[in-house]
Amino acid sequence: MYSTEDYKNIDDSTDCIFERSNQQLLVNRTQRNLLIKSEVTKSYEFLYNILLENEVVDYDSLHINNEYIKFFSSETFYIILKNAISEWVTYNKNAQKMNERIRCELCGYPIFYACTILNIKNANILRVGRSCASVFRLL
Numbered sequence: 001m002y003s004t005e006d007y008k009n010i011d012d013s014t015d016c017i018f019e020r021s022n023q024q025l026l027v028n029r030t031q032r033n034l035l036i037k038s039e040v041t042k043s044y045e046f047l048y049n050i051l052l053e054n055e056v057v058d059y060d061s062l063h064i065n066n067e068y069i070k071f072f073s074s075e076t077f078y079i080i081l082k083n084a085i086s087e088w089v090t091y092n093k094n095a096q097k098m099n100e101r102i103r104c105e106l107c108g109y110p111i112f113y114a115c116t117i118l119n120i121k122n123a124n125i126l127r128v129g130r131s132c133a134s135v136f137r138l139l
């Protein structure tokens, strides 16, 4: 997890960062958190459990299990991710300034300005930075 201490020098307007590009990464933190909060994921128990057990999914977290590695590189996984994204709409489009830095509930980055997104299938609500909100074309 990011520590707020790591970012004490950044200014108020700093927004979410994107996960460093990493070829070993099959599911990044943002995708993982979105999937866990989405309804479609619950139909795939093994997927849900892998996500709960790991902050990101890489080859190590799958213990080099070829079936799982194949799954995370498959069209099926891509469609699950797309379906998960489609469950979310913008609840509060205008980014609100928080009294203190909070963590973006998708990428975990400390943010001062948060948008609210709503899951229309299960009513989950997440406070996210502007970058994470726009990654999913929610704005």
Ligand SMILES: [Zn+2]
Pocket (backbone or CB within 6 Å): 016, 017, 104, 105, 106, 107, 108, 109, 128, 129, 131, 132
């Ligand atoms: Zn974020």
